[in-house]
Amino acid sequence: MVTPPDHERLATEIVELADDELMDYVRQEAGLRNRSVDEQMRHWLLLGRAVEQSEKFDFERVIAALQAELLPVKLTPLEYACWLSLFSDLMGEPSAAEKAFFEQRKQSETGQCHSEPEVNHPKGSSSK
Known part of the structure; x- marks a missing residue:
């Protein structure tokens, strides 16, 4: 019997991804490449591993x-x-x-928007 390489002996494990956009992309690519979703994710996992071990990365x-x-x-x-x-x-x-920074600002006067008080000048007088 031929022993499969380490990357082919990966244990089956259920992983939930909360990123719907990523899963849509996985499904799309899997369809384009005639792979199952599992095969597509495994393919990308192995590619990512190879890239990380590359001398150019x-x-x-x-x-x-x-x-x-x-x-x-x-x-x-x-x-x-x-x-x-x-x-x-x-x-x-x-x-x-x-x-935390913005919550602190919200709680202090620093984060509040203050406008200048409106000054009424008598007609003919200058504000300068």
Whole structure:
């Protein structure tokens, strides 16, 4: 009997993805590639693993760019694509620190919008 490679001996496990948009994309790609949803996700999992292990991809550099320690233009095309995806996700939702900051502002007078009191000047007088 031939022993399948490690990546073919993956245990069956049910994983729920709450991202409906991602699942729609998986279903669409699976249909285009004549794969089941499971086969499409497995395919992308193996591709992602291969990319991360590639010499042209260093996830630590992506993290450095996310932390503003490295300019994104210094990343390889693969690293940049990963950085852009992660950056977009991060910008789409405020962090816990940002939420706390704006909640604090809301509670203080700093966050309130104040208008200048209206001053009525007698006709003919200058406000200068």
